Amino acid sequence: MTGGLLRLETRRSVMLWMLPLVAMLFWFITYRPSMASPPLWNVRAMAMQTTTLAVFAPTVVGAAAWLGWRERRHRMADLVIGTARPRWARQLATWAATTWWAIVAYLGCVGVLYGVTAWQGAWGGPLWWPAVVGAVSMPAFSALGFVAGVLRPSRFTAPLVAIGVFLALQISLQFIHGDHSYWQISPLVAGPWEIGPDPGVATFYRYLPDLPIAQVLFLAGLTAALLGALGLPAGAGGRCLRRCAAAITAAGLVAAGTAVMLAGTGRLDAHGMIAIPLLHNAGNDRPVRYTPVCSHTPIPVCLHPAYTGYLPAVTEALEPILTEVVGLPGAPVRISQSAAIYEQGPDNRVTISRAGPPTSGTPPVFHLLLPHQMTTDEFAVELRAAAGHSIVNSVVGGGRDANPAQQAVTEAILGTSSVAPPGSPTAAAAQRLAALPTTARRAWLLEHVAALRAGQLTLAQLP
Structure with a gap:
């Protein structure tokens, strides 16, 4: 009967009708900007984690919240009391169906982006941790919306909670200050916040899974706590079931709290990733061959x-x-x-x-x-x-302490005027040297470069 109930909920889930909207938003917010960036796994995968979850969060939360108060909306609460399955089991089936469609949509979108990136010849292999964090976020978003719909049954709950979750995720990013911030636990964070899509991260060295592991632990704990809370009311089921729900809720809260504390111990390592001491594997510090x-x-x-x-x-x-x-x-x-x-x-x-x-x-x-x-x-x-x-x-030598002759030769070779002020003797000497044919200038350099490096030439001695 459980399998039949789950199949029934899967067929009639409102999330199924949200898939075209999700695909359109993903194409506009994630796919198009990704195609404008170079085909680098790190750049596209890390940006994908942030933008794709910003697309899915309000959509999944809103759909789950709408389903959460379905029984109240259709005035079926009294009719289903006498069913063989406890209310908590029915609610979990509805949540599971919504989560199933959300994960299918998410993996489909990520699969398209990763497939195109591989087809464009990106070096190395895909970064899977950003995709894992996104996939684990779907049950958490669905649980959050569903619980809101159950606890606050109203036609306004779905849009309000969808907007609220989106704003909360975006506003939480503003509280990230430095690499020891607890707010890095947000699933929108794929690396040091505001470092931007730096191609150097996770290229010469491996992508560190430290922060993603903490995020997965947080999301799993949040999901367990929310779903366990549905089984706590007296009408959810028998005493044994409610005790089980209480244990799940407590375990989820402990896991989520532990993950937040771990995120607060993170530090920016020398290779541009967040390293968490208790989760860090020193083997990931070796350079990639x-x-x-x-x-x-x-x-x-x-x-x-x-x-x-x-x-x-x-x-x-x-x-x-x-x-x-x-x-x-x-x-x-x-x-x-x-x-x-x-x-x-x-x-x-x-x-x-x-x-x-x-x-x-x-x-x-x-x-x-x-x-x-x-x-x-x-x-x-x-x-x-x-x-x-x-x-x-x-x-030519000199560096920051270069003398006028060294500055003039540097400007002549580079074809710039960034060191010598226009109209100065150094600039005039640089223009004079730059006007020589390449072969003549090179012959002079071969003969005089040793003296030039030693600082023994003056502007008057330049050709």
Whole structure:
């Protein structure tokens, strides 16, 4: 009989009629923006967890709340008292049917997004933890809405609780300050909040499951507590059943409270993920092995294979500079992409820097940190300004303490005027050197670069 009741509830669940709306909202809020971002598993999966749950939360909660007061709405409460199954069993069947359709819809949406991402050639494998957190959220949303409908039966309950849950989830994110916030337990959080879709997270190192595990524990505990609360009233069933419901409620509250406390012990690790000491596996701190993809420029540019799509833009931005400095003393023999180091600042600010010095080894290798969250034009400008300056400085010397001659040569090679003020003698010398044919400028550099690095040349000695 239980199976028949569940099949009946599944066929007539109002959640079934909400599936077209869910699919449309998912396409508009999650799928379209994801397709505008590069095909990186970490970027799309982490953004998917936040936006997809924002779509499903009000929809599932509203549908479950509408079903929660169905018996009162149809004035059937007295008619079903004499049925063979206790009220709690009937309620669980209705909740299970709503949850079933919510999970089917969620997995279908995630499957489409992940399938397209794989078809576009994303490196590595899918990140499953964001999808798991979303799937476990469906029973919790359904239970929350259903309990609200049972306890406050009204035609206004479904829209009000749907809007309330959506606002509560969004407002809770505003209380996240730093990496030790208890509010990180929200299922909308997939990593350090406000760090943005940083492609460097979960690329060079594994995606940490610490925070997702705490979120799954919280959601499972919340679901158990809500469903157990339905079995506590005297009319829900016999004394044994109510004791069982009380035990489930207590266990759920303990699990949810424990998860919140664990989230409050989280910290931002050096690789950009939230690590929770009691849940952390040190094996996840090992770097992921990969074979870099390299350009065929005079000085090869080698990137992580996840960034293969970035290679043409990086090569185009750096090739003029590499052509100028290749073979010169101090010039790198390879440009190799570097992992980033993340450090928590005040509130939610996160400092992102290069892991290690710009240049290391013999012969020297330049470690490149790619800029993030920029348009194509901004990407090229930022790359030339940051990496280009560092590469040229490794050849001409000086760095921050460069003398006027070193500044002029740097500006001439980069084709910029960011150091020397326009109209100054340094700027004039840079323009004069930049006007020389490439072969003549390179011949002069080969002959004088040692003296230039030693700081022995003046502006008057530049050609």
